[in-house]
Amino acid sequence: MAAASEASVPIADAHEVIRVVGARENNLKNVDVNVPKRRLTVFTGVSGSGKSSLVFGTIAAESQRLINETYPTFVQQFMGQLSRPDVDALENLSATIRVDQERMGANARSTVGTATDVHAMLRMLFSRLGTPHVGSPQAFSFNVPSVKGAGAVTIGTGPNKGKKERRSFEITGGMCPHCEGLGEATAIDLDELYDKTLSLNGGAIKVPGYTADGWMVRVFGESGFVDADTPIQDYTEQQLHDFLYKEQVKVKIQNTNMTYEGLVPKITKSMLQKDRDALQPHVRAFVERAVTFRACPECGGTRLNEGARSSKIGGVNIADAAAMQITDLAAWLRTVDAPEVAPLIQGLRETVDSFVDIGLGYLSLDRASGTLSGGEAQRTKMIRHLGSSLTDITYVFDEPTAGLHPHDIERMNALLQQLRDKGNTVLVVEHKPEVIAIADHVIDLGPGAGRAGGEIQYAGDLAGLRASDTLTGRHLDHRARMKPSTRSPKGALEIRGATQHNLKNVDVDVPLGVLTVVTGVAGSGKSSLIHGHLPRFDDVVVVDQSPIKGSRRSSPATYTGLLDTIRAAFAKANGVKPGLFSANSEGACVACKGLGVIITDLGFQSTVETLCEVCEGTGFSDEVLEYTLEGKNIAEVLDMSVGEAAEFFAKGPAQVTLARLIDVGLGYITLGQALNSLSGGERQRLKLAINMAKKGAVYVLDEPTTGLHLADVDNLLSLLDRLVDSGNSVIVIEHHQAVMAHGDWIIDIGPGAGRDGGEVVFEGTPADLVAAGKTLTGQHLRQYVGA
Template structure:
């Protein structure tokens, strides 16, 4: 952004995809100023964004929906921010939502001791991370949060770490294969039809012979980007025609893989098509807010936030005692943040310790304990500038986080 501000070009269209990702409210203000300066130089600025602080500075808002996945894809609203507030779209209804500070916080059951942490810019940090509660580690971008949480937690602490890095898997991988959901589905199809389970895998015997189960034909164009075209034989269904004659609960395997999670959940929990093992996995996917995701959708098409929530759904079946989440609100709509907070509460109430690296004020307000790093970024960061409950942080107001959280909750 700085590079383009220094450019002499005008009348350029800039597209920013969630530029607030990883930014503290203090940094979002500075980024908003940069966006406005780009516009004022005579450029067109398009921003894909969920954060109300950035939507607020827009001259024109386009709201898509009404839902996600198959329920989305239409323009529900166009106009000013004030008109959005009264538009009754999901974004409009939730635009002024503000999480309240917790009146009571949970009592810790123990502590994870970090001593002399000096990874990257940390300056010999000593801190006790409480166990059995929801802890939020916050601070301006570059203050040392990830260095503290990912680089300094003692070895052998039984930690399950869930970040937004790319999921290992090819373009053939999808939520059904990644979560293990496909296994009980294949077995149920095989049992119902008296054939081998391998027939119901697009990576095995049941694959369309023309596209080898990819659903598309890839054409390498040497100097240019390759082109993918839908396979004409299987019409993108990935399976051999003979396999699609086998049915389970009135559907073939390609129709099952085309279902969104929410539809598959109701399909597999009643009548002849009941599969308890599949239902457990689908319920986890629904719990993390991925009810709209098609179970056969390629993993390569998922956003960073969706990848992290998919990992979380898989890890919810593991036996770790401490869960570390790195900015789980990334890519989440205002309406989905509330669902995430409910999920975090359920994890803690089930006996887990949850540590969240986060800038979103709704998550901070909902925390039992906050560790604020700073006071600045890079060389100016690396210190714990506050420890305590959200209410104490708002009352203290000595840190940038405290000031922004106080403004957010209207204190």
């Protein structure tokens, strides 16, 4: 470990640091470290070195677990059960707020406005100032329906106290009754729901999960409303209506009370009202095949009923305000002058201005939160905390610069410092030198990744890090150079008249046979141009950071197909069936069914997962573990890192896939680790590895430097060169100046974001961009290369 310099962090006493003793979570090796409180600490190190294990898996996880334990048992039952991190001691923890890049939930009713409480403040504003006056704030909520009815209430005062009295009530909400506040109307192709020539017992229903012998189909067949053995085409009009559209009603099936509901409303609630991107792939494919979505004809996609839309402030209704680009909303709010609600207006202005300051001024409040990228989601979550009155909180950030142009990183830095200056502890996992430069304290982990990491390499100030001989210290001032010559294109993909989202009738030729870098500030239109138009061409392979769908049993070995090769090798060496080496079938531990953990349902509390003592977490039976290959059993092989496995399988079909995983910088991940433990950047590199076999393909990569250490960026550039030199075309959407400098051709989108972007502001070589220096990208690239 390099000599630490604590000069930049004066520590009055032991309570001024978060003290970590013996941290062993994931690959951490008995880490002891002090993290200064009320300071901005940046955690550095190569991907897989243990940064997230220390910050998120240890410090943040234990803080959340301890807070959860302060709630009553009744409340705890609705919380996820958290296990204690593998650490000897954690002292002086404060309440921790994680601000990560996870998508903001799979709720079709969640928007940027509702996720940040800005919409709640707008509803309050319109309920006070809107004319005509239509009611309380809930009258402007698209999640609250308007309901009239009557019911029994208990009288609480006077001589009749305790008696029940029937009273009428009316709830005035803002939900559009036609689309139920979703903003979309759906047209369902009934032929995709069922085969009318078949009966229910014959497998007529084509909806995923509705098998002929399944419980859901039995409810239809045994309800008494339809005959399960009659082809649907022979149903009476009433039977067809009951089968498709009948409202919920109680029925008794095999002496069990069940709820019967028509097929259309049933799948509408279970599939169509959820975030489509969050559905399992086969369900999403069915929805896209069977359903046509369009803006609701009654509310015009605003989600709101006529009453909510009728109330206006200065000619603007709440739907208009929510649809504005946030920079325009900020300008409109400055025109609203009402002394009676001055504090509310001031709060709204400050919150909306925060969106602009954080680089999200191009969004609108009605944007579905599920459509935000990981970086956009993290910055949107950050909005909640900027105006908070809480102090002495520990904020934990996971690469907050992800998706940010160099121009926007300065503003992000200012916001991180603002949180610190309010008396909070700010912990940031980051690779960008611009963020490391503002740190009060740096903790560097390594020296390598996976088993080669997990140790503290340096702890101290920035000057000490720069002087240290650590990998991060050596690369802190490293700069990629522009190539002396660039490749010549071998044709082009033509995009003409692109108008998706904010694009302004864009015409551009994307060259083939070279490394093309698409640049521009966040929200300028890069993704709209590339993802919105290139996939329609043949041989285009899109490799992005989206989650990889799969079960809790999915791993890099299963995703890449390596597990099939490994099982075949074990089977051949031992003269048994390959299926024996599957934790999903024959080879599974009888106690945990191959999961490696025992899941216990505590009834009134959440379920608890504990390591299976029978198989010790391997998921395999003792019989399977007796079979070996070159002295290793199947569990030991799956516990190998990719790099270790490449040495173990030095020859054979597994070597090709393992070599590709190493090429994309994933030599440190283990074959059997859960896919959901991979970061967005790791997921993208995993997808790239399994697609690298193609020749003559057009690869589209979306910010492949996300999660990469400075030392790994050069390796990525070498990989991109190899892809191009082997006959492929590579198109990279990227903010990292090293990738820009290394490109053959740059397409710069801008000049700004949202309405202020959507144009091609430069096409040419990196050298030409630096020489021109007129765009924001050109200015930052010139500064980076020192031109």
